[in-house]
Amino acid sequence: MPIYEGIGAITEKLVVVMDIGTAYTKLGFSGEFSPRYILRSEVRCKETGIMRNIRDYKNERDLYDLLVDFLHVLYFKYVLLSPKDRPVVIVESLLCPTVFRETLAKVLFCHYEISMMLVVPSHLVCLASLGIDTALVLDMGFSEAVAIPVCHGLPVIHAWQALPFASQAVHLNLKSMLTTSNTGISNLTEWDLEDIKVRCCFVTPRERSKEFGKPCPSLTVCPDVKYPIQGSRSITIPGKIRETAFEVFFEEDNDHQCMSTMILDAILKVNLDLRLQLAENIVLMGGTVMTPGLKSRLKEELYEQLKNERYSKLKIKVFKFHSPPCKDNYTAWLGGAIYGCTELLGMKGLSRENYLKENRLPDWANMRDNLRTL
Amino acid sequence: MSYIVQPDVVKYACTCGILKPISNLYFCRHCLEIRCSFCVCHEADSHYCGKCAENLPSSEARLKKNRCGNCFDCPSCHQQLTTRAANVGPKNGEDTKATPRKVFYLLCLLCRWSSRDVGIPDQSAVSGGWPERENVYANRLQEIQDMYKGIVLSDKQQKLEKDKKKQRRYMSFTDRTGITASMLRKRVGLPDVPHPLLKSKPKEPTKAIATEDVEPFLEDLLTQPVNLSLITTMEQRLVQPELQPTTVDKLFPIHKHLSVKRSQRCRSCEHNVSKPEYNPNSIKFKIQLFAYYHIPEVRLITVEPLRAGKVSELLIKFINPTQHQTTVTILPYKVQDDLTLEECKSEIAQQPEEKQSIPVASSQPSSLIHSSLSRQPSITIKPRSVTVPIAASIEVPNNTFILPPRDDAAEYDDSGDTHNIQDDPKLVVWRKSNKAVIRLKIIPESDSKIGDEVVVGFIMQHVYVNTITTVDNKEPQKYEHKIKVFLKLGGLVGNE
Ligand SMILES: [Zn+2]
Ligand SMILES: [Zn+2]
Ligand SMILES: [Zn+2]
Numbered sequence: 124m125p126i127y128e129g130i131g132a133i134t135e136k137l138v139v140v141m142d143i144g145t146a147y148t149k150l151g152f153s154g155e156f157s158p159r160y161i162l163r164s165e166v167r168c169k170e171t172g173i174m175r176n177i178r179d180y181k182n183e184r185d186l187y188d189l190l191v192d193f194l195h196v197l198y199f200k201y202v203l204l205s206p207k208d209r210p211v212v213i214v215e216s217l218l219c220p221t222v223f224r225e226t227l228a229k230v231l232f233c234h235y236e237i238s239m240m241l242v243v244p245s246h247l248v249c250l251a252s253l254g255i256d257t258a259l260v261l262d263m264g265f266s267e268a269v270a271i272p273v274c275h276g277l278p279v280i281h282a283w284q285a286l287p288f289a290s291q292a293v294h295l296n297l298k299s300m301l302t303t304s305n306t307g308i309s310n311l312t313e314w315d316l317e318d319i320k321v322r323c324c325f326v327t328p329r330e331r332s333k334e335f336g337k338p339c340p341s342l343t344v345c346p347d348v349k350y351p352i353q354g355s356r357s358i359t360i361p362g363k364i365r366e367t368a369f370e371v372f373f374e375e376d377n378d379h380q381c382m383s384t385m386i387l388d389a390i391l392k393v394n395l396d397l398r399l400q401l402a403e404n405i406v407l408m409g410g411t412v413m414t415p416g417l418k419s420r421l422k423e424e425l426y427e428q429l430k431n432e433r434y435s436k437l438k439i440k441v442f443k444f445h446s447p448p449c450k451d452n453y454t455a456w457l458g459g460a461i462y463g464c465t466e467l468l469g470m471k472g473l474s475r476e477n478y479l480k481e482n483r484l485p486d487w488a489n490m491r492d493n494l495r496t497l
Numbered sequence: 498m499s500y501i502v503q504p505d506v507v508k509y510a511c512t513c514g515i516l517k518p519i520s521n522l523y524f525c526r527h528c529l530e531i532r533c534s535f536c537v538c539h540e541a542d543s544h545y546c547g548k549c550a551e552n553l554p555s556s557e558a559r560l561k562k563n564r565c566g567n568c569f570d571c572p573s574c575h576q577q578l579t580t581r582a583a584n585v586g587p588k589n590g591e592d593t594k595a596t597p598r599k600v601f602y603l604l605c606l607l608c609r610w611s612s613r614d615v616g617i618p619d620q621s622a623v624s625g626g627w628p629e630r631e632n633v634y635a636n637r638l639q640e641i642q643d644m645y646k647g648i649v650l651s652d653k654q655q656k657l658e659k660d661k662k663k664q665r666r667y668m669s670f671t672d673r674t675g676i677t678a679s680m681l682r683k684r685v686g687l688p689d690v691p692h693p694l695l696k697s698k699p700k701e702p703t704k705a706i707a708t709e710d711v712e713p714f715l716e717d718l719l720t721q722p723v724n725l726s727l728i729t730t731m732e733q734r735l736v737q738p739e740l741q742p743t744t745v746d747k748l749f750p751i752h753k754h755l756s757v758k759r760s761q762r763c764r765s766c767e768h769n770v771s772k773p774e775y776n777p778n779s780i781k782f783k784i785q786l787f788a789y790y791h792i793p794e795v796r797l798i799t800v801e802p803l804r805a806g807k808v809s810e811l812l813i814k815f816i817n818p819t820q821h822q823t824t825v826t827i828l829p830y831k832v833q834d835d836l837t838l839e840e841c842k843s844e845i846a847q848q849p850e851e852k853q854s855i856p857v858a859s860s861q862p863s864s865l866i867h868s869s870l871s872r873q874p875s876i877t878i879k880p881r882s883v884t885v886p887i888a889a890s891i892e893v894p895n896n897t898f899i900l901p902p903r904d905d906a907a908e909y910d911d912s913g914d915t916h917n918i919q920d921d922p923k924l925v926v927w928r929k930s931n932k933a934v935i936r937l938k939i940i941p942e943s944d945s946k947i948g949d950e951v952v953v954g955f956i957m958q959h960v961y962v963n964t965i966t967t968v969d970n971k972e973p974q975k976y977e978h979k980i981k982v983f984l985k986l987g988g989l990v991g992n993e
């Protein structure tokens with residue numbers, strides 16, 4: 124990271140851009156090309172000393188207190204700025220629960236007294252770094268995967284598809300597989316599982332996956348890994364688990380839904396004339412997308428699904444994928460940072476005066492309308 | 498702050514309704530109110546590097562992205578890196594008599610990571626000139642960013658023009674109400690029509706081209722054994738968000754992150770309740786209005802075994818931290834008191850009526866003089882009601898008692914001087930200089946069970962002498978200040 128950005132940077136006002144994800148929060152400043160920090164979305168509970176994820180709130184008051192503590196850490200340990208009278212850009216999922224976004228706004232405006240808040244939907248702004256306005260966006264985060272088509276700068280909300288196929292599903296699958304192959308390791312934390320997943324596992328090609336499904340697969344599995352745990356002990360991660368931990372994404376559930384059908388179902392819900400364009404503009408984002416082998420497997424699966432009667436009427440011949448100029452886990456943040464340094468903040472941002480007067484946030488309907496021109 | 502009375506047996510109720518031990522509270526001398534970290538406004542004061550203790554003006558800190566230019570952290574274990582010197586002899590073909598040169602490299606003393614591991618060339622100066630890595634996409638992103646700026650700007654100008662010219666003859670339906678789902682569907686089918694009013698069309702960003710190819714599956718994954726020590730952990734990846742190296746050979750030293758000194762400001766009167774000295778080496782404060790220096794401290798001495806419905810004797814010690822004598826009155830605390838949040842201070846009479854009262858709320862601009870011009874008045878946080886399960890009643894004494902001023906010299910005086918204070922012997926059982934131990938009778942509620950935590954609460958009213966002099970008031974003022982105190986007495990040991 125270049126430490127001096129030149130004198131030009133200093134003249135512009137500092138706008139904090141944050142994308143508070145379920146597992147990780149991306150934090151940085153507008154006009155910069157990567158977040159300065161990617162931090163776990165958790166904060167130490169003052170009474171018990173235990174780290175608590177900010178989405179594990181009991182009620183609205185609890186969430187308020189969690190967010191106060193969490194933002195305090197963000198501002199005074201990382202951003203190193205007084206939040207008061209400064210603007211903030213929030214990158215938010217279109218499916219963010221109302222209580223969360225309203226409590227966040229309340230904390231920012233009433234407790235931290237920020238001057239201005241611009242909320243941008245992650246599925247839309249992630250396209251900024253690509254310079255396009257029509258794409259099928261699949262966001263694979265921690266708790267769920269959400270596919271939303273964006274057409275001419277408008278997220279087509281009614282076409283959204285969400286499935287709980289994301290990090291958490293892999294962690295659960297990994298945990299159950301590891302506990303059956305290794306005795307006496309029941310206390311693996313979410314972070315242990317994440318580390319095992321990230322460092323040892325990958326998505327295997329479709330052909331091998333099918334072979335694994337047979338009663339006696341005729342293939343050589345990838346090498347086992349000895350993984351050290353809790354200091355002195357170590358567990359063996361069999362090659363089969365390394366290859367198959369991610370298979371949950373591609374196994375169709377009772378409703379015949381999986382990762383590939385999500386994309387196609389979302390396309391199906393859009394007007395005929397836009398379908399081909401969406402299939403040729405697929406944007407994948409979120410930390411899970413960075414898994415080795417995932418993109419190529421998804422491509423295989425998509426073509427495979429086309430043979431299905433359900434999707435043959437789509438008449439899709441080819442799928443094309445974008446590769447944004449950044450790491451996949453902060454594509455949405457980057458979009459927020461790009462919009463954050465434009466005049467949009469002053470035009471569409473919600474000022475503290477207006478918030479206190481109206482005491483509510485504009486809803487997404489307005490937001491979508493606002494961003495249409497871009 | 499660690500403190501001798503930990504664990505927090507005695508807690509005070511802050512004005513905002515949160516319970517905290519006295520060591521965590523502030524006392525605003527201007528509002529005469531208790532404040533805590535939750536209800537004050539925190540501000541970043543001065544930036545400094547925790548390793549080299551260099552103080553950076555905030556503009557410079559901003560320019561350096563909140564990082565120290567000279568100190569580095571280990572990318573592997575995140576501890577501080579040390580600069581190591583090495584001697585290099587003359588190379589082949591050079592003059593063998595030349596004096597050996599000194600070169601420097603970075604080394605982690607904890608995990609032994611070194612800048613040589615990843616092939617960073619040794620530097621000839623101590624302070625480095627270590628190579629920085631650039632974002633490979635910087636040019637493309639800069640181009641995109643500039644274009645978006647242009648588009649939004651022209652959008653804005655257009656809007657301004659439209660607002661000026663037209664009487665809003667046709668306001669689109671979406672502008673007014675936000676779009677409905679059916680409208681959206683209709684919209685989606687439409688291609689984006691370029692705006693007819695656009696005079697100078699801003700440069701459109703060159704659209705990214707999607708390709709059929711994705712990252713290919715690496716066959717190596719299936720055959721190569723995994724060496725975990727070569728693969729980075731999530732932490733190691735995420736401390737460098739821009740690069741997120743997946744293998745250890747791409748780790749790069751990280752500029753040490755700066756820290757910040759904070760000051761705290763009362764949200765009602767905008768005065769500081771705490772302000773540290775600028776110098777990072779100093780642990781002193783310019784302003785430190787800690788409750789510990791202004792409010793009598795309560796300590797639990799002893800309590801008789803608690804039995805439901807039975808009277809137990811409770812001994813608590815009061816300490817006056819101020820230079821002025823104070824009178825303490827114990828008042829009963831009732832839970833419903835919190836429903837009607839009463840004023841917890843009252844000026845002791847004989848003050849002339851026209852005396853300017855303490856500046857309350859943010860409405861008084863005069864109180865803003867101390868702060869910068871751009872600073873907006875604060876929003877006061879709505880206080881919460883105290884929610885403590887009180888499981889015992891207190892027999893409130895009728896008498897008050899006096900606490901003499903603090904006298905550091907008296908600490909060493911064993912003469913047992915009692916200041917000739919006439920005490921109620923039933924109430925005060927012991928006293929020395931500015932401390933007094935009093936006896937209270939408490940009765941745990943008769944329906945509580947063995948093991949239940951017994952909490953008692955009372956209101957401590959004390960006389961506070963405000964030494965802040967205002968223009969029209971040179972004399973110190975006396976106030977009666979009330980504060981709610983809660984004591985955790987431990988579990989119930991028996992029933993009736
Ligand atoms: Zn408080
Ligand atoms: Zn330093
Ligand atoms: Zn190290």
Ligand SMILES: [Zn+2]
Nearest residue numbers: 525528763766
């Ligand atoms: Zn005050």
